[in-house]
Amino acid sequence: MSDAAARPSPALRLPSLSALGPLLALILLVLLGAYLNDNFLSAGNITNVLARSAFIGMIAVGMTFVITSGGLDLSVGSMAAFIAGVMILAMNALLPTMGVGVPLILVGMGVALGVGLLAGLGNGLLVTRAGIEPFIVTLGTMGIFRSLVTWLADGGTISLDFAVRQLYRPVYYSGLLGIAWPILVFAAVAIAGQVAMRHTRFGRYCEAIGSNDKVALYSAVNVERIRLLTYVLLGLLVGLATIMYVPRLGSASGSTGMLWELEAIAAVIIGGTALKGGYGRVWGTVVGVLILSLIDNILILADLVSPYLNGAIQGVIIVLAVVLQRGKSSA
Amino acid sequence: MERRTFLTTGAIAAAAATAGLATPAAAQGKKAVIGVSIPSATHGFMGGLNWHAQETIKRLKATYPNLDFVLATAGAVGKQVNDIEDMMATRNIDALVVLPFESEPLTSPVKAVKDAGKWVTVVDRGLSQPGIEDLYVAGDNVAFGRVAGEYFKANLKSGAKIVVLRGIPTTLDNERVEAFQAAIKGSGIEIIDMQHGNWNRDKAFAVMQDYLSKHKKIDAVWAADDDMALGVMEAIAQAGRQKEMWIVGGAGMKEIIKRVMDKDPQIPVDVSYTPAQISTALEVTALRFVSDTPVYGRFIIGSTLITPENAAQFYFPNSPF
Numbered sequence: 001m002s003d004a005a006a007r008p009s010p011a012l013r014l015p016s017l018s019a020l021g022p023l024l025a026l027i028l029l030v031l032l033g034a035y036l037n038d039n040f041l042s043a044g045n046i047t048n049v050l051a052r053s054a055f056i057g058m059i060a061v062g063m064t065f066v067i068t069s070g071g072l073d074l075s076v077g078s079m080a081a082f083i084a085g086v087m088i089l090a091m092n093a094l095l096p097t098m099g100v101g102v103p104l105i106l107v108g109m110g111v112a113l114g115v116g117l118l119a120g121l122g123n124g125l126l127v128t129r130a131g132i133e134p135f136i137v138t139l140g141t142m143g144i145f146r147s148l149v150t151w152l153a154d155g156g157t158i159s160l161d162f163a164v165r166q167l168y169r170p171v172y173y174s175g176l177l178g179i180a181w182p183i184l185v186f187a188a189v190a191i192a193g194q195v196a197m198r199h200t201r202f203g204r205y206c207e208a209i210g211s212n213d214k215v216a217l218y219s220a221v222n223v224e225r226i227r228l229l230t231y232v233l234l235g236l237l238v239g240l241a242t243i244m245y246v247p248r249l250g251s252a253s254g255s256t257g258m259l260w261e262l263e264a265i266a267a268v269i270i271g272g273t274a275l276k277g278g279y280g281r282v283w284g285t286v287v288g289v290l291i292l293s294l295i296d297n298i299l300i301l302a303d304l305v306s307p308y309l310n311g312a313i314q315g316v317i318i319v320l321a322v323v324l325q326r327g328k329s330s331a
Numbered sequence: 332m333e334r335r336t337f338l339t340t341g342a343i344a345a346a347a348a349t350a351g352l353a354t355p356a357a358a359q360g361k362k363a364v365i366g367v368s369i370p371s372a373t374h375g376f377m378g379g380l381n382w383h384a385q386e387t388i389k390r391l392k393a394t395y396p397n398l399d400f401v402l403a404t405a406g407a408v409g410k411q412v413n414d415i416e417d418m419m420a421t422r423n424i425d426a427l428v429v430l431p432f433e434s435e436p437l438t439s440p441v442k443a444v445k446d447a448g449k450w451v452t453v454v455d456r457g458l459s460q461p462g463i464e465d466l467y468v469a470g471d472n473v474a475f476g477r478v479a480g481e482y483f484k485a486n487l488k489s490g491a492k493i494v495v496l497r498g499i500p501t502t503l504d505n506e507r508v509e510a511f512q513a514a515i516k517g518s519g520i521e522i523i524d525m526q527h528g529n530w531n532r533d534k535a536f537a538v539m540q541d542y543l544s545k546h547k548k549i550d551a552v553w554a555a556d557d558d559m560a561l562g563v564m565e566a567i568a569q570a571g572r573q574k575e576m577w578i579v580g581g582a583g584m585k586e587i588i589k590r591v592m593d594k595d596p597q598i599p600v601d602v603s604y605t606p607a608q609i610s611t612a613l614e615v616t617a618l619r620f621v622s623d624t625p626v627y628g629r630f631i632i633g634s635t636l637i638t639p640e641n642a643a644q645f646y647f648p649n650s651p652f
Contacts, residue, residue, distance in 0.1 A: 037545060044570070045544040052537055150371075155378025156651025157558075159586070173569055248536070249565055253375060253558075255531050300526055300541040307526050308500055 021324035022271055022287045025317070029294045036302040045297070047180055051172070053293040054182035055080070058241040060264040060285045061193040062234035066134075067268050068197070068280030069230050070210040071127060074138040076238050077260030078145035079119050083242040084252035085149040087112045088160045100163045108168075112246075113239040119145070120235015124228040142261070150254035157253040165250040172247040182244045189237065193282040203280070206230060210277025267292055270321045291321055363620040364399045366424035368414050369454075369609065370432050371404040372651075375558050376530075376582055379606035379652025380430070387610040395621045408432045412440045419444060425620070426450035428612050434459045450619060454612045456503070466619075467629045468612035470604045474634035476507035479553055479579050479602050480514025482636060486599075489519025491550040494542045496528035496535050496559050507555060523549070528559045535562035543570045551576050557584035557601065564597060573597055582606075583637065583645050584652055592642040601637040603645055606652055608632050 033040040059076050066073050091108040098104045119141070126137040152158060160168070175181050197203035205226045208216040217223050246252070269275055270291055271284025295317050299310045367388070372378040381404060388400045401422050405411035411432045418424045427444050431437035431453065438458045445451045445463050453464040483493065495511070498504040512522070524542055528535035535554065542549065543566060552567075554560040560580030567573055580587055581602040590598040611632060618624045637645050 039544045042544060045541075048537075048540045048544065052540070150378075153378070154651040155372025155381050156375055157378075249532055249562060251532070251561075253532070254372065254378070255375075255558075256533070258531070296537070297541055300524075300538060301545050303524070307497070310527075 019272065019281075019284075022284055022291065022321055025270075025321040025324055026287050026291050026294070029291060029298065029317075033294065033298045033301065036298065036304070040298070040301060043178075045301075047183070049293050049297050050186075050290075051180045051182045053289050054186035055241040055245050056260055056263050056267065056292070057186045057286060057289040058189045058237045058244075059234070059260060060267040060289050061189050061282055062230075062237035063264045064193065064197070064268050064271070064273055064280050064282050064285045065203075065206050065230040066234050067265070067273055067275060068210050068277055069206040069227055070213065070277030071134040071227060071230060072138065072265070073123060073134065073231065073234055074261045075119075075123060075141040075145055076234065076264055077257035077262075078142045078149070079116070079235070079238050079257075080242050080245065080260060081149045081252055081254070081256035082145040082152075083112050083115045083119070083239055084246050084256055085152045085158050086115050087242060087246060088158045088250075088252055089152060091164055092161050095161055095164060100161075100167055102167075104164060105168050105171075108246075109243050112242045113236060116235040116237070116239025116242070117232060118235070119238070120232040121228070123235070124231030127231065128224040128228045146254065149252060149256070153253055155254070157251050160246065160250040165247070168247045168250075170247070172244060185240065185244060189240070190282060190286045193285075197280050197282045202226065202229070207278055207280060210274075210279070212278075263292055266318055270318060288321075291317070362397050362399050363425045364401060364422055365426045365428060365613075365616060365620070366415070366418035366422060367400060367402045367428045367613070368411055368418070369402075369404055369430045370411070371406045375584060375652045376606050379584075379650050380609050382650050382652070383607045384609045384613065387613045391613060391617050395617060398617055398620060405432060408436045411437065415440050415444060419447065419449075424449060426452065426616055428452040428454065428609075428616050430454040430609065431456045431458060438463070450616065452612050452616045454609055465627055466612070466615060468608055468615065469629075469631055470608055471631050471634045472503050472506040472604075473510045475581060475602055475604050476510030476512075476555075477514045478634050478636050479555070479581065480511040482579060482600055482602075483511075483520060483551060483553065484515050484518040487518070487520050487550060491520050492523045492546070492548050493520060493551045493553060494539075494546065494549055495522055495525040495553045496538060496555055496563065497525060498527070498530045498556060498559075500527060504555075511553060511555075528554070528556070528562070530556045530558055532558045532562040535559035536566050539563040539566035540569070543567065543572065549576050552578045554578050554580045556580055557582045557587040560587060560598065567597075582652075585646060585648055585650060588637060588642050588646045591637055591639055592646065594639050599638075601642075601645075603633075603635050603637055605632065605645070606650075607647075 039045055063073060087108050090111045091104055094104055094107060123138055123141055126132055127134050171181055176184060205221050208221055209223050209226055213223050267288035268285050270288035272281045273279060273284065295314050299313060305313060367384060369380060369384060370377050372381040388402060391398055392400065401418055401424060403414035405414055426449055429441055434456055438460050441451060441458060442463050451464045452466040452468065455469050497508055523546055526538050528538050552563055554563045557580040560578050563578055577597055577599050579600060582604045583601060587598060587601050591601050611630060615626050615630060619626050
């Protein structure tokens with residue numbers, strides 16, 4: 001809340017220390033990584049980490065809007081697994097008629113975005129029209145999507161046809177000017193998200209609704225529609241993330257996307273968005289995502305502690321990043 | 332179609348077990364009812380196990396008309412306890428075949444079944460108190476690690492560098508890794524890294540990527556699970572280092588067995604740890620009710636090296652795993 005109060009600051013003031021908290025944490029992590037391992041800053045490692053972060057990153061950007069407007073979505077990890085499953089099944093089913101080719105992959109991508117949109121719409125309608133708590137709605141759909149993908153896979157793994165896979169593979173592994181596609185798409189999503197949050201009516205309405213939905217309603221904001229839109233947007237972004245994810249391993253199973261929802265929510269909060277809504281920071285979310293995946297990377301590159309304790313170190317750094325950021329503003 | 336029948340039989344079994352629709356076994360003459368409680372199909376191995384359970388039940392029902400089965404799958408410990416209690420209360424089971432979700436919390440519910448005078452078969456994960464079960468059927472985790480270790484020892488020179496991906500931190504994982512380490516002892520093979528891949532394809536992919544940027548020289552990978560082996564392969568392919576190292580997974584996933592059959596140099600062998608162990612448990616338990624065969628005791632299914640020569644007998648193309 002104090003963050004929200006501090007935001008409309010005079011144009012020429014430097015960002016406060018609290019806003020720089022996550023960025024500082026990120027810089028410290030990069031320095032630590034470079035100090036611990038020579039290969040940390042190699043192009044290969046940086047590409048790996050960034051490309052890996054892209055899925056959670058795109059989802060987290062969408063999650064920033066949902067949380068900013070006072071909502072929550074626990075279903076995104078299961079949703080990603082479900083979309084991946086449906087997308088692969090659709091491509092495999094159309095293979096005999098369409099043959100291996102770019103049109104088939106485009107149809108697959110369309111299916112992913114379509115299913116994502118519908119899934120987001122479902123969540124959004126249950127929250128806005130049926131008036132059920134977002135936590136409960138998405139806890140329910142989390143279980144539904146996870147079961148559906150397990151059922152579709154018959155308990156095993158849904159695999160993309162090998163020939164299609166070979167054609168689709170470059171979407172994850174190749175890129176433009178040496179930068180991998182997932183990184184480029186993530187960057188585009190992040191920039192668009194930042195612009196939408198800061199410079200459009202939609203972004204302002206999200207903050208207004210999250211801050212106080214009654215006031216927003218009396219100010220002639222269509223609260224229900226904006227809320228619904230945030231869930232649809234998130235669903236679409238989960239679809240987009242799945243489009244980048246499927247060419248990586250070419251498969252989906254009951255364990256695909258496990259705990260992605262928590263990682264995305266953690267990234268949003270580390271980045272400085274208020275969990276109770278009213279204030280969102282998309283660039284902070286991007287920093288949060290990078291912090292999360294760098295910790296993982298460094299722990300494996302460095303052999304600092306017993307692998308049993310990796311989770312504990314991650315927890316400490318997550319809490320520290322938030323403390324760095326909140327310390328100043330709550331004083 | 333198979334999926335649909337799976338759904339209906341599953342639903343009927345669950346409904347019968349939970350809602351108490353069934354008539355007591357006594358009313359149907361001498362039919363023996365065998366309750367089967369297993370974890371639900373949330374990942375590859377359990378998916379395979381569920382498939383084998385259903386196939387075996389179908390076969391046994393057709394073979395022995397005086398046997399009836401109640402199958403319940405549980406996604407969590409609490410649900411499994413409820414399932415077992417419901418089987419006792421509403422289906423009057425004569426035997427219980429159970430794969431405990433976790434050993435500790437399942438011990439007293441299963442003991443209650445035993446104390447009620449029923450036959451108990453425990454599969455894969457033991458209970459925390461000895462002597463409850465009449466029959467114990469399991470894979471051999473120690474052999475799972477040892478067989479892999481022996482292959483590494485026989486096929487790598489002294490000074491070779493290998494990396495290991497462990498499963499989810501559990502005692503079962505510890506047994507496997509300790510046996511692997513013991514088997515390569517004295518060979519001069521060096522384990523240069525060991526991290527948890529959680530038996531998960533995505534996690535294994537990320538861990539292997541990090542191994543590859545960290546280590547210039549890796550001669551072989553013990554992925555300790557076929558799902559993880561597939562993630563590892565993809566990371567190696569991305570780095571273009573397929574020629575430098577081979578991978579040994581484990582369990583017997585059909586895609587991996589196929590590669591072993593096809594003599595893929597990257598996947599030379601696999602180590603069995605079959606989800607079909609549930610079939611062994613069901614078949615042997617059934618013998619108790621249809622014959623005078625003594626079936627008390629422990630039945631440990633060996634973990635063997637799957638090579639191109641014997642791979643065909645481990646290949647189940649219809650199984651989801």
